[in-house]
Amino acid sequence: MPQIIRGTRSHSDSGSPPAPQSPPGRITFENLRRPSSKSIPPADRDHNGVYYDSRAASQREYNRRASTLQSYYLEHPELLPQIPFTFRHGFKRWRLGGYIALMVFDACIVPILLYYALTFGGNVEGYITFAVITAIWGGPTYIEFAVRSFRLVIIKQARFFKPLGTDKRWAFDITNWILVLVIAVVTALLIVGAAPHDVFLRVLSMPGPAILYCLAGPVFLLSLYHHFGWKAPFRISSTPKGEPVWPGVYYIVEDVVAVNARGGRPFREGMASRYKASPIFRKMMRDLSWFWSIGGLIMAVACTVVVVINPVPEEVAYGIGWGVPFLWAGVWGAITIPWVRSVMRHERNTWEQESDMMKSTMMPTPTEENILAGDTTAENRV
Incomplete structure (x- = not known):
């Protein structure tokens, strides 16, 4: 079953290119700029996956970005939209x-x-x-x-x-x-x-x-x-x-x-x-x-x-x-x-359970993946 890692920061919010695709069967939502581990108390580091970097909501970052969060999430309906504010971190x-x-x-x-x-x-x-x-x-x-x-x-x-x-x-x-x-x-x-x-x-x-x-x-x-x-x-x-x-x-x-x-x-x-x-x-x-x-x-x-x-x-x-x-x-x-x-x-x-179920029903078999990727050896084995 595919595993979903909760992330928070979309690349479109600053105009930077998207992160490389993850291996098949694994979806990652990566932050544009993750907070360094030194800046987060040890007790809160387990929550790093759902932490929205407060710098992403700054006025400077807002002026630099290429598109809105709304347009990004419309293009990626599989993502749970993240709210750029948290009481766990920041001033x-x-x-x-x-x-x-x-x-x-x-x-x-x-x-x-x-x-x-x-x-x-x-x-x-x-x-x-x-x-x-x-x-x-x-x-x-x-x-x-x-x-x-x-x-x-x-x-x-x-x-x-x-x-x-x-x-x-x-x-x-x-x-x-x-x-x-x-x-x-x-x-x-x-x-x-x-x-x-x-x-x-x-x-x-x-x-x-x-x-x-x-x-x-x-x-x-x-x-x-x-x-x-x-x-x-x-x-x-x-x-x-x-x-x-x-x-x-x-x-x-x-x-x-x-x-x-x-x-x-x-x-x-x-x-x-x-x-x-x-x-x-x-x-x-x-x-x-x-x-x-x-x-x-x-x-x-x-x-x-x-x-x-x-x-x-x-x-x-x-x-x-x-x-x-x-x-x-x-x-x-x-x-x-x-x-x-x-x-x-x-x-x-x-949201994660529904995403897991949806991905598991839509995910091609390993043989189909190899064929779609052009692996003729796998096709011959079939």
């Missing part, structure tokens, strides 16, 4: 992880600490406390939003970060528009709640649930479009207007990794190719979209009810409104990580 995982951790600290922990410390520890008036919180809140979020907008619109090489199929200067992805909604709603709540001398504490407890509404709502709506087969009313990241909409989580992952983690168009191309080629991957994206969107909306409604009803003291409602949504997101994330790893492991094994 990108720390960049993305640090970005998420900083946003959670700024959006959740800081408002809670400042409110309870200033109110009960320092006996500071509410309007002063929230003047400080409003001035501080969202600093890293605003900066990161400005940076990702800069990458998509302003810089000369912004094409590397833009969604697939568009080179227009003003072409935000759907995640950028969702962030605009989140920032506008949360800022409005903070301003309205902190404007009077006697602050509206219940209004100031709502930014957490509002973030869930603004994030889970669009994901749920996109997933509905996908479920019913509706066409995109406008461009949604890499999906042009009039094309079928994909699950909502797909766009969030695509945009965040491509722009915030600097995966760029190579990541968008690899993820799109994987989605089109793998039914298991498509099902995972669909299930994750329902899991996050429905769960997020339920949690947002529950927090809203707790915050606005009078029997719950305002001081308690504030902690629930700011803390519970982020705690829920942490639990959902802890469930998602092993779930995704398990599904992708199953996807890889299933």
Whole structure:
């Protein structure tokens, strides 16, 4: 039975010639440039076969290549498309992880600490406390939003970060528009709640649930479009207007990794190719979209009810409104990580087994191979 070695890097992504063909009965998917063994920790070297060299997703390599990952995988449908991003190697995982951790600290922990410390520890008036919180809140979020907008619109090489199929200067992805909604709603709540001398504490407890509404709502709506087969009313990241909409989580992952983690168009191309080629991957994206969107909306409604009803003291409602949504997101994330790893492991094994079966049924006998190769001696022996 033919053996398949999992590789990740296509030669077409940099314009270099293809690697020499392997011996009959053995298919190899070789990287263009493999990471040296010295640069990979010993514990991770067993995973080298599925490691996508992070340099292949760099902007420099993107500018050099001759064709897209999508065109390469269309020409090689037997290959499982590889996604040019990994959390096992490289600095990108720390960049993305640090970005998420900083946003959670700024959006959740800081408002809670400042409110309870200033109110009960320092006996500071509410309007002063929230003047400080409003001035501080969202600093890293605003900066990161400005940076990702800069990458998509302003810089000369912004094409590397833009969604697939568009080179227009003003072409935000759907995640950028969702962030605009989140920032506008949360800022409005903070301003309205902190404007009077006697602050509206219940209004100031709502930014957490509002973030869930603004994030889970669009994901749920996109997933509905996908479920019913509706066409995109406008461009949604890499999906042009009039094309079928994909699950909502797909766009969030695509945009965040491509722009915030600097995966760029190579990541968008690899993820799109994987989605089109793998039914298991498509099902995972669909299930994750329902899991996050429905769960997020339920949690947002529950927090809203707790915050606005009078029997719950305002001081308690504030902690629930700011803390519970982020705690829920942490639990959902802890469930998602092993779930995704398990599904992708199953996807890889299933793909290899199907490839093995297909190759074994299509592989010519040794005598036929010799005849096709021009071995007249073998033909005479037959």
